[in-house]
Amino acid sequence: MRRLNDVVVDSVTKRFEDTVAVDNLSISVAQGELFGLLGPNGAGKSTLTKMISGMLNPTSGTIKVGKYSIQDDPMKVKELLGVVPQDIVLYDYLNARENLAFYGRLYGLSGKKLKNRINELLQFTQLDEKAVKRHVSTYSGGMKRRVNIAAALLHEPQVLLLDEPTAGLDPQNKHALWDIIEDLKKQRKTIVLTTHMMDEAEELCDRVAIMDHGKIIALGSPSQLVKKVKMENTITVVPDKISPSLIEQIKGITGVKNTYIAPDENEKIEAIKVITDCPDDILPDIVSTIVNTGTKVLSVQLSRVTLEDVFITLTGRSLRE
Amino acid sequence: MSLKRSINQIAAVAKTDFLGVLRNKTAIFFTLLFPLFFIVIIGFTFGQSGEADMSRISIGVVNLDGEMIALNATDSSNSTIGDIFVEALESANFTVTGYGEYGYRDTNGTAAYAISRGDIDAVLVIPANFTETITFLYTDDLGASVPTVSHLELIVDPTDSTGAMITQQSVFGFISAFIKEYHEIVIEQFPSYLQDYIEVVADPLIVTTSEAEVTEAELKWIDYMVPGTLGLVLIWSGLNHASMTIATERTKGTFQRMVIAPVYPTVVLLGKLLSALAIVYMSAFIMLLSGVLLFQVNLYWDIPVIILGIFLGALSAIGIGLIISSLAKNEEAANSISVIISVPLQFFIGAFFPLSIMPAAAEAFGNALPFTKLVTAMQDVMTRNLPFDAVIPEILYLAASGVILFLIGTIAYRITLRRL
């Protein structure tokens, strides 16, 4: 069965006075897919999201959400969409519950139904009951981000646009929000996730479009994208002694492409370098092979090819520049 | 989309907007307390002129009442009432100095000389026929009293317009009280068969002053000031709030977030209108209540007319606010524009002082403002106790300008939507 597309962007261009923020761009996001837009600052990610949500009109091109065109049926599209803006867009002087009630009412909820839905979402986003009563202006960044997301979920939208939902958070809060996003994916929501963090894209997305200067410069699953670059994952192991038979044994492990001896960075000791396509799977095998010969492992280091490397290879620049 | 859903959305927008003012100290100050602050400062500084310290007001009196005049074909030089009037001025605690003549600026010893040097605040010229007029001594061939006008002239110092106004209001208050009292006493002294008749002719007998505006007894400046603050309410709570609300939400992004929800722009606008009206009425209530409590003003409460007037005036204010909101790039710009407009505007609406003391162009400008119309209408209704039909022209003007300005505001709002 052919999978339905929930978001179809067709040859869309957005021109501001002197910049082309989105340049003749097309994407299709399948139902239930978590689609990532990865790109550096100013790549045009937010502009694209804003056009899908109907906040900005494209200079040219068409956008469909579900079976509706945003240009012809804006109200239908708006019902289908839940939008989490990049900036935290909440009323500072209201508490979390009041903010959610406001957005819920905009989406047509009221009374008991609204109240129940707010409670569900406060639980879903793990906002604690006491804090919820304070004004949003007193919240930590992590709490604000949670409310910012919850406000887009009240009407149980099928399609979610998340624009850098974890921006500015510490790793702990970031991972907590990733769990929330993964839960949403389990609910079979179609999600367009914007980010400039490669780990976020790698961790969460089914497919990633790498954007630069308003264009898509690479598109595929994270592992497909990584394969496109001529770089290799390298495991560096430092044992207390190295024998040729040990090297042979390691070469025999399935998944190992090549093994050689190289001086370690401090040059006094030697290290074994292992080249592989699946570093996570074979790392335990390598370590146990070494240990089984009665040799001690002094250190292990894994250097993995990331989407960051993909971006650098394609543009010659880093994502964070 | 159902009506019920739209109403729920309008209520949500209005509630959130309203809480934005109630829970924000700066907004509370500018939209609610700023006008109150004005009335308190100004009220306590000048407002109590009815009983306040009159000795600070120094009046030069040129009493011509003793001069010879022709009365009913004979000569008369009665000065009784003029003298009593001067004594009464003194006992009302004005600082009174007598002068023989008004004279000329450069003639030492004349009233004109004194006022030009700031020694006195005003000159009051009591005309030669003062006693004769006020005691109904003018009669026809049959001996019946003939209504006559006696011209009391008050000359104020034009270089100190605020002081002049205070002096003027105080002296007017005094004169009306004096004349009212005096008529009653005089009428009693007539033979009883003549009293009814005198009562009738006494009415048209008014003592005019050269700049007279006030004819009712003992009205204080604050009595005009308090209904006048409703014009300030329109500016500070209506115009100012309306120009800030959408610009602020646009800067914060909450406006954009509303627009991407399935909400018709008109729904947002109606919610904002509702909240702005609530703020205006709340502010009006606070102002009137504090006027009554702080200054014990005596006002007449024609509630429906007051509510109607404020509503129509608020439409104009909110319309202008919407225009500012859409002209402004962001919250800060909206705030600057609105303050730059509001601060001077409040002096052109006749709330603090009468427009008649302003230069002709300024007076014409002030008179064209809907806020001025509200001030006038509210003073007529609440202070002068005039009936509704006396303020119909103002109400019509307010209605027309309200509809027009709100429509332009709506168009400006629509344009805002296109550049989020």
Ligand SMILES: Nc1ncnc2c1ncn2[C@@H]1O[C@H](COP(=O)(O)OP(=O)(O)OP(=O)(O)O)[C@@H](O)[C@H]1O
């Ligand atoms: N309203 C606007 N007027 C003019 N230029 C704009 C406007 N909005 C965005 N741009 C420009 O369009 C380009 C893309 O901006 P956009 O916000 O879409 O980037 P982004 O990929 O979301 O970046 P970031 O990671 O910083 O959020 C930038 O050069 C930006 O300056």
Ligand SMILES: [Mg+2]
């Ligand atoms: Mg962005």
